[in-house]
Amino acid sequence: MIGFLIGILLVFYGFQKQKANILIGLSFLFLTYAVFLAFLIDSGYHIQLPHLYRTGNIAALLFAPLAFLYIRQVVENRKISIRDFYHFLPALVYLADFSPVLFLTSVEEKRQLIQSEIEDPVVFVYFNQSRFFPSNFYTLARTFLIFIYWFFSIRILYQYGKRYADLSQTFGKEWVTWMKIYVYSELILFLPFVILARFVDLSVGYDLIHLTGAIVILSSGIAIFFFPKVLYGINEFEFILATQKEKTKPEISDVLNSEKELHIQEQLNLILAKEKKHLQKGYSINDLAKDTQIPAYLLTLFINRILQTNFSDLINQHRIEECCFLMDSGKLKHLTLEGLADVCGFSNRNSFSGAFKKFKGMTPSQYQKSRSSLT
Numbered sequence: 001m002i003g004f005l006i007g008i009l010l011v012f013y014g015f016q017k018q019k020a021n022i023l024i025g026l027s028f029l030f031l032t033y034a035v036f037l038a039f040l041i042d043s044g045y046h047i048q049l050p051h052l053y054r055t056g057n058i059a060a061l062l063f064a065p066l067a068f069l070y071i072r073q074v075v076e077n078r079k080i081s082i083r084d085f086y087h088f089l090p091a092l093v094y095l096a097d098f099s100p101v102l103f104l105t106s107v108e109e110k111r112q113l114i115q116s117e118i119e120d121p122v123v124f125v126y127f128n129q130s131r132f133f134p135s136n137f138y139t140l141a142r143t144f145l146i147f148i149y150w151f152f153s154i155r156i157l158y159q160y161g162k163r164y165a166d167l168s169q170t171f172g173k174e175w176v177t178w179m180k181i182y183v184y185s186e187l188i189l190f191l192p193f194v195i196l197a198r199f200v201d202l203s204v205g206y207d208l209i210h211l212t213g214a215i216v217i218l219s220s221g222i223a224i225f226f227f228p229k230v231l232y233g234i235n236e237f238e239f240i241l242a243t244q245k246e247k248t249k250p251e252i253s254d255v256l257n258s259e260k261e262l263h264i265q266e267q268l269n270l271i272l273a274k275e276k277k278h279l280q281k282g283y284s285i286n287d288l289a290k291d292t293q294i295p296a297y298l299l300t301l302f303i304n305r306i307l308q309t310n311f312s313d314l315i316n317q318h319r320i321e322e323c324c325f326l327m328d329s330g331k332l333k334h335l336t337l338e339g340l341a342d343v344c345g346f347s348n349r350n351s352f353s354g355a356f357k358k359f360k361g362m363t364p365s366q367y368q369k370s371r372s373s374l375t
Contacts, residue, residue, distance in 0.1 A: 003032025003217040006224060009231060018233030019079075023070035024182075030059035030066065032217055038210035041124050050110035054098050057127070060142050061091040064149040067186070071153045071179055077286040077296070090145060097132045139209075147190045153183045178227040185220045188212045264302045267292035278318045279345040285311045316355040319344045324360070328371060337364055 010025025037056035040046040046053070065087035072078055095102065104110055117124040127138045157180060189212050224231050271277050271291045280287070288311075289296040303311055323344040335343065341352035356364045 002221040003028055003035070006217075006221045006231075007032060010233075013231070013233040016233065020070050020073040021230075021233045023066050023073065023080075027063045027066040027070065028217070028221070030063040031213055034060040034063065035210055035213045035217065038213070041118060042207075042210075044118060046118055047111055047114050050107050050114060053110050053114055054101050054127075054129070057094055057098075057138055057142065058091050061094055061145065062088065064146045064186075067182070068149040068153050071156055071183070074175060074179065075156050077290045079286075090141070093132075094138065097130055098127075100131075101129050143190045143194070143209075146186070147194075150183065150186050150190070153179075153186075157183065174227060175230055178224065178230045181223050182220045185216045185223075189216060260298070261302065261306060264292070264294055264298065267294060272315075272318050276318075276322065278315045279322065279343075281342075281345055281347055283315060283345065313358075315345075317359050319346065320356055320359045323356070323364075324367065327364075327368060340364060 007025045007027075007029035010021045010028060012025075014021030014023075014025055034056045037046070037052060037059075040049060040052070069080060069084065069087065073080070101110075101113070113129075117128075125139055126135045127133075128135055130137065133141075157176065189209075192208055192212060271288065275291075277283060277287070277291055285296050285299060289299055292299070300311065303309060303314055307314065309317075323340060326343070327340075337349050337352065341347075341349050344352065346352035346355070353363055356362070356367070360367055362370070
């Protein structure tokens with residue numbers, strides 16, 4: 001119940017606010033579903049739900065990569081791309097391997113398969129219907145897969161955690177604390193099994209695997225209620241701006257002191273003035289945070305309070321200045337307005353013309369004519 005509740009809350013608020021929460025919400029739901037199926041097997045009730053036969057391992061193979069992708073997206077501001085498809089290959093391999101069983105249309109045949117194995121839960125999870133792999137392959141492979149994703153999750157947290165640890169009393173530190181709790185709880189999914197596999201009865205090993213899954217759901221599910229900002233996906237830099245609204249200037253300087261201001265300005269000059277990253281289409285605050293290695297909320301605070309503008313206007317102003325420089329040089333005479341917009345990082349002609357008029361007080365065509373008259 002806790003696992004399903006937390007998973008639904010994370011997915012629901014993920015769609016509304018923090019997209020990364022969709023990943024961890026699905027991870028919770030899949031792990032909970034796998035443990036629920038273990039309960040059905042142990043209790044003998046699985047025979048009443050034959051359509052769920054052999055679906056638990058799909059959930060188990062998806063839970064670990066989704067948790068890893070969540071941590072990667074939150075810490076590194078790195079969204080899922082088409083290249084991340086390979087994380088789901090183990091689940092697809094299993095799906096192809098067991099497709100004759102999974103898509104078996106006869107309910108009675110599925111019931112017979114369940115009846116032949118359910119008396120011994122250990123045999124049930126041997127996955128004897130596998131067409132490609134030997135008996136008990138999936139149990140061992142799944143445990144190894146969970147360990148691999150756990151290792152890389154720990155690596156990400158320790159590699160980037162220091163960046164947030166220096167920001168005392170900030171949202172980022174709280175977020176990383178929650179992720180550490182979750183990742184450390186995952187440790188019991190494979191460690192007891194690895195240590196005790198040779199010394200305990202197979203039935204005990206089966207119970208151990210699924211008991212630890214239930215403990216992870218229970219412990220991390222209760223823990224996340226102590227981190228409501230994480231549970232409800234409150235946006236990181238919006239939270240900081242909201243909490244700073246009522247503060248006096250000396251209090252604001254505790255978060256954004258002169259040393260940090262200088263560092264942020266230097267990084268902005270490097271990324272925008274020299275590397276001209278703003279000319280990339282769709283360049284976002286998260287992209288800027290990744291390029292400068294500065295948390296997004298600090299960049300937003302600096303841009304809003306120190307530069308007295310917003311991110312969109314800052315980027316568009318740099319784009320227009322670059323466009324004017326290229327137009328003055330005569331290098332863009334052959335381009336149409338659409339071409340100019342594309343070169344300067346705008347997605348279309350209208351947004352380009354609107355930004356140009358906002359910062360130059362005239363349209364691009366008028367600017368070109370004024371430059372021509374001067375020459």
